[in-house]
Amino acid sequence: MSTTALAWLGRSAMRAVGGVGALALVAGRTAWALRGLERRELARGLVQFGYGSLPLALATAALAGVIVVVQAAIYIQRFGARAFLGWAAGYGVLWEFGPLLLGLIMSARIGARNAAELATLKVGGQIEGLRGIGLDPFALLVAPRVVAMEVSMLALSTFTFLVSILCEAVAAKLTLDLPVRVFFGTFAQMLSPSDILGGVVKTGAFGLAISLVSTAVGLRAKGGARAVGEAAASAVVLGCAAIFLLDFLLTTLLSRVLG
Numbered sequence: 001m002s003t004t005a006l007a008w009l010g011r012s013a014m015r016a017v018g019g020v021g022a023l024a025l026v027a028g029r030t031a032w033a034l035r036g037l038e039r040r041e042l043a044r045g046l047v048q049f050g051y052g053s054l055p056l057a058l059a060t061a062a063l064a065g066v067i068v069v070v071q072a073a074i075y076i077q078r079f080g081a082r083a084f085l086g087w088a089a090g091y092g093v094l095w096e097f098g099p100l101l102l103g104l105i106m107s108a109r110i111g112a113r114n115a116a117e118l119a120t121l122k123v124g125g126q127i128e129g130l131r132g133i134g135l136d137p138f139a140l141l142v143a144p145r146v147v148a149m150e151v152s153m154l155a156l157s158t159f160t161f162l163v164s165i166l167c168e169a170v171a172a173k174l175t176l177d178l179p180v181r182v183f184f185g186t187f188a189q190m191l192s193p194s195d196i197l198g199g200v201v202k203t204g205a206f207g208l209a210i211s212l213v214s215t216a217v218g219l220r221a222k223g224g225a226r227a228v229g230e231a232a233a234s235a236v237v238l239g240c241a242a243i244f245l246l247d248f249l250l251t252t253l254l255s256r257v258l259g
Contacts, residue, residue, distance in 0.1 A: 019216075019238075026216045030146050033138035037147065041140060045148025049110050050155055057105060061160035064101055065167035068092055073175050082178055086187035089168040094191070094199040098161050100247055103206035106153060107239035111214040114145055115235035118218025119228045127219070142219075146211040153207030157200065198254045205250060209242040 068089050076085050118141065121127050130137045165187070172178040214235040221227040 022216045029138045030143050033143040036139035037143050038140045041144035045145050049148050050152030057156045057160050058163050061164040062167045065164035066171045069168045069171035086183035087190040090187045093164045099202035103243040107210045111210045111235045111239040112232040115214040115218040116232040119221035119231035122221045149211035150207045157203040205246050206243050210239045213239050
């Protein structure tokens with residue numbers, strides 16, 4: 001291996017270690033700051049992250065439900081397994097597509113916004129200004145956003161799962177003439193509470209990853225306006241990468257634990 005390649009690997013490893021360290025530091029300081037959580041900032045975060053994302057999340061959930069059924073209909077008709085469509089479509093939404101799509105939407109919409117806002121405060125000197133007058137930026141700005149993101153993700157997952165499954169039932173009726181009672185019959189008989197729990201655990205983990213990654217990226221911003229844009233873009237890329245990595249790890253772990 002050439003010296004240039006070794007140097008590149010060394011720099012990449014150092015950046016990765018630095019990124020993990022920054023993420024751990026943000027997580028630890030955020031957990032410590034939960035005692036002095038700023039409630040007005042928490043309320044603002046709930047409105048922006050949760051209520052503001054509701055129309056986009058529901059529209060995406062409806063389309064995802066229809067697409068899952070239309071795609072599955074090809075194989076359902078080929079193998080004569082119409083009766084199992086309710087189970088297959090419900091399992092896909094609860095266990096995989098629902099948490100994954102919601103996480104990607106929130107990473108693009110909220111992760112980028114959170115990183116840009118914190119980066120603006122960092123490069124503008126407001127973060128240091130708060131420390132200068134004895135206030136904790138993590139209690140005032142970071143911890144409320146992390147809690148708001150987590151609560152919003154879990155609340156949105158409930159609505160998006162319901163809308164997606166209802167749209168799946170309607171799409172199954174229109175495309176395969178599958179009675180709604182048959183769709184929900186296999187859905188109720190073959191799905192277990194552990195399938196719902198798996199989706200909830202994934203959604204919560206994705207929300208925590210998005211908030212911590214975007215916060216770490218925003219607080220590390222240096223420079224001027226260009227750094228704000230770079231922080232927003234990095235938050236989306238790293239947030240999506242974290243979601244896919246967590247999805248792989250949690251799917252492997254939960255499938256063994258929950259059966």
